[in-house]
Amino acid sequence: MYETAEQVAEALRGQDYVIDSDLAVVVLLATRLERPLLLEGPAGVGKTELAKSLALASGRRLIRLQCYEGLDDGRALYEWDYGKQLLHVQMLRDRIGETLADAPDMASAAKRLRDQDTGLYSEHFLSVRPLLETVLSEDPVVLLVDEVDRTEESMEALLLEVLAERQITVPEVGTFTARSTPWVVLTSNDTRELSPALKRRCLHFHVDFPDAARETEIVSRRAPEVADDLIGDVVELARKLREMPLRKPPSISEVVDAARAAAVLGGVERGPLLATLLKYSSDVDLATRRLAGDAEPEPEVPVAKDEWVTPSRPRNTTTAAFRGRGGNNSNRYDQPRRGRR
């Protein structure tokens, strides 16, 4: 159990995870208040990695529910293991034969079979999926519900129910109540808005790309063999690229790859580095042009000034409230922080 945000940050550093100080506060609160933590933000900013590192740092087992379109109860909660049930019936075949031998007709044989307890619908024949596994676990775990924005809303409703009730009912068997309290981390890549009910239940944090100092530390921890000046150059290049209107801005892991590539090449050669940092040829073309300095003029889109200054993204209300300084937006935009009036 962590007492301070610094302890959280230190424990995660032990797993080579370099956390933003505001996020460390929210992680502390999530673990102390035992509230689920919802991390939203673009791909590749370290949301999934945070849950994994938290599990390693705390010695808790990680249980992961990877969400996707079409994820259903059978994959999230439990399924009956038909193969095992069938085998069980085959092993009981002789006994079933004896029991039914003197039944006068099919209807009474079927009834007699129904009245027998064959044990087919017991815990033994359940295929346990991540949510039930979490509820059943004797030891406290970290439950990672990854990319929750990829499921349908019905799955969100199910999640909400399990998170709120901390129990799961299997009609044939009964209700299982959580044996320990999990730390729950949900991630979303922001492809759709999550339901207000889910957001209400969670502590919420918008994770963004790190500032230069933190990204440099991340890369030097993940690629310790690369010289510091090379890392600095690669990070700077990645930050320039993220300011361009790309289809896919470079993620942190791509920056780590690019740093390793720079070490192999013995310097920051733009061509090969762009190939590791960018995933679309149209992005490579645009970046090459802009970096060469012959940027095309920006298309003239009339936008009201305060519209383009204000980033349209959710506020990190949890940290803001905790620190008592009103909902300021996150660090990326380096806006002056206003105190409460």
Ligand SMILES: Nc1ncnc2c1ncn2[C@@H]1O[C@H](COP(=O)(O)OP(=O)(O)O)[C@@H](O)[C@H]1O
């Ligand atoms: N704060 C961080 N500290 C250390 N490594 C990080 C951090 N953030 C991201 N990474 C690196 O970036 C990779 C991708 O992060 P990931 O958690 O998969 O992103 P997301 O889930 O946000 O899409 C991780 O495997 C890790 O190597």
Ligand SMILES: [Mg+2]
């Ligand atoms: Mg992820």
